[in-house]
Amino acid sequence: MAECSPAGYAVLGLIARHGPMTPYELKARIQDDIEPFWPIPHAQLYRIPPGLAQAGLLREEAETTGRRRRIFHLTDNGRAALERWIAEPDTGEPETRDPAQVKLFFADLGAPADIVALATRQAAQHRKWLSHYESLRAELEPSKDSRQSARARLLRLGVLHEQAHVDFWESLAADPGRLDD
Amino acid sequence: MAECSPAGYAVLGLIARHGPMTPYELKARIQDDIEPFWPIPHAQLYRIPPGLAQAGLLREEAETTGRRRRIFHLTDNGRAALERWIAEPDTGEPETRDPAQVKLFFADLGAPADIVALATRQAAQHRKWLSHYESLRAELEPSKDSRQSARARLLRLGVLHEQAHVDFWESLAADPGRLDD
DNA sequence: TTGACACCATCCCAATGAGACCATAGCTTC
DNA sequence: GAAGCTATGGTCTCATTGGGATGGTGTCAA
Numbered sequence: 380m381a382e383c384s385p386a387g388y389a390v391l392g393l394i395a396r397h398g399p400m401t402p403y404e405l406k407a408r409i410q411d412d413i414e415p416f417w418p419i420p421h422a423q424l425y426r427i428p429p430g431l432a433q434a435g436l437l438r439e440e441a442e443t444t445g446r447r448r449r450i451f452h453l454t455d456n457g458r459a460a461l462e463r464w465i466a467e468p469d470t471g472e473p474e475t476r477d478p479a480q481v482k483l484f485f486a487d488l489g490a491p492a493d494i495v496a497l498a499t500r501q502a503a504q505h506r507k508w509l510s511h512y513e514s515l516r517a518e519l520e521p522s523k524d525s526r527q528s529a530r531a532r533l534l535r536l537g538v539l540h541e542q543a544h545v546d547f548w549e550s551l552a553a554d555p556g557r558l559d560d
Numbered sequence: 561m562a563e564c565s566p567a568g569y570a571v572l573g574l575i576a577r578h579g580p581m582t583p584y585e586l587k588a589r590i591q592d593d594i595e596p597f598w599p600i601p602h603a604q605l606y607r608i609p610p611g612l613a614q615a616g617l618l619r620e621e622a623e624t625t626g627r628r629r630r631i632f633h634l635t636d637n638g639r640a641a642l643e644r645w646i647a648e649p650d651t652g653e654p655e656t657r658d659p660a661q662v663k664l665f666f667a668d669l670g671a672p673a674d675i676v677a678l679a680t681r682q683a684a685q686h687r688k689w690l691s692h693y694e695s696l697r698a699e700l701e702p703s704k705d706s707r708q709s710a711r712a713r714l715l716r717l718g719v720l721h722e723q724a725h726v727d728f729w730e731s732l733a734a735d736p737g738r739l740d741d
Numbered sequence: 742t743t744g745a746c747a748c749c750a751t752c753c754c755a756a757t758g759a760g761a762c763c764a765t766a767g768c769t770t771c
Numbered sequence: 772g773a774a775g776c777t778a779t780g781g782t783c784t785c786a787t788t789g790g791g792a793t794g795g796t797g798t799c800a801a
Contacts, residue, residue: 385663396669413665416657422790476598533664536725
């Protein structure tokens with residue numbers, strides 16, 4: 380039933396949206412758009428598309444001359460699989476890996492001042508991401524273009540997410556003893 | 561400089577806090593406490609402690625009789641490494657993998673109704689986590705115990721995080737066209 | 742023409758994820 | 772007290788992954 384991983388569908392989706400692409404182009408697009416909620420190491424982008432081609436969801440067209448890039452096209456099967464996946468509201472559980480939270484969890488085993496230092500650093504870090512998302516959002520033209528609206532929605536979530544973290548770490552830095560709301 | 565991964569420090573930290581442990585006990589503790597911000601598959605807990613023992617941060621004491629469990633103790637080196645790590649405010653970047661966000665990003669390639677279905681499902685899911693964290697938090701005795709306060713802080717962040725997601729997905733379910741705040 | 746650099750792709754190997762599998766202990770039931 | 776069940780505890784395997792190292796190709800400027 381699960382025809383491929385979210386990473387696979389991300390590849391299908393990018394090609395569906397922007398047309399045939401090489402792994403290298405995929406890399407650039409993913410870094411911009413998808414990284415924040417589904418990181419994909421670059422080497423995977425030379426493994427996933429051939430796999431999807433095997434499965435008949437993409438078609439590979441290799442240049443024979445010069446640089447011999449491998450360009451991947453969406454097939455009808457690929458588009459169908461992508462649409463089936465989008466229509467399925469059940470998804471896997473989200474996963475988070477945040478070294479700062481691990482550290483905070485064990486902070487009582489260290490010096491009390493360590494918490495303030497950690498929280499200050501984290502607050503700054505998340506504020507940076509927050510303003511990054513906000514400026515990306517500001518750049519977005521307020522068109523009714525449905526492609527733009529996908530990005531806009533995710534940016535809104537990114538802002539909410541970073542805002543929550545900024546609030547948390549800032550309040551922790553300001554008053555490390557406090558535990559209530 | 562980086563003596564081991566956050567997973568390694570989580571193992572050191574749990575043993576520092578609760579005393580010598582077998583991999584099996586580690587598994588139980590991690591599922592309860594650490595899973596939400598740093599998942600560790602169970603097989604890793606039979607690989608990481610021996611590795612730390614190699615590095616001199618743990619000491620292994622194998623039962624010779626019956627069940628022959630492997631009990632790992634913290635060494636002085638281990639405690640020192642743990643404290644150094646806690647005192648270091650720089651951490652790696654957090655990573656998120658959320659299939660629902662990938663799906664939402666490509667939702668414009670499917671039917672408009674798919675968004676509502678996805679958002680409704682996600683809102684319910686995150687509301688579940690939210691109330692889970694809130695009830696765990698309610699159970700916590702309001703002691704000044706520093707061990708409890710570590711848990712309390714992380715639960716507060718969990719609540720904020722889930723709240724942000726609930727807000728996002730609920731507003732999306734209610735009005736999929738809206739893009740502003 | 743010769744660097745220098747950005748572009749593009751592949752390789753490799755250790756680490757990982759996930760699940761199947763195995764073994765022991767203690768409890769129940771007869 | 773034997774047989775069987777279930778919870779406990781641990782190990783193995785194998786495909787997949789992460790991510791750094793490497794090695795080509797086109798292009799532009801000096």
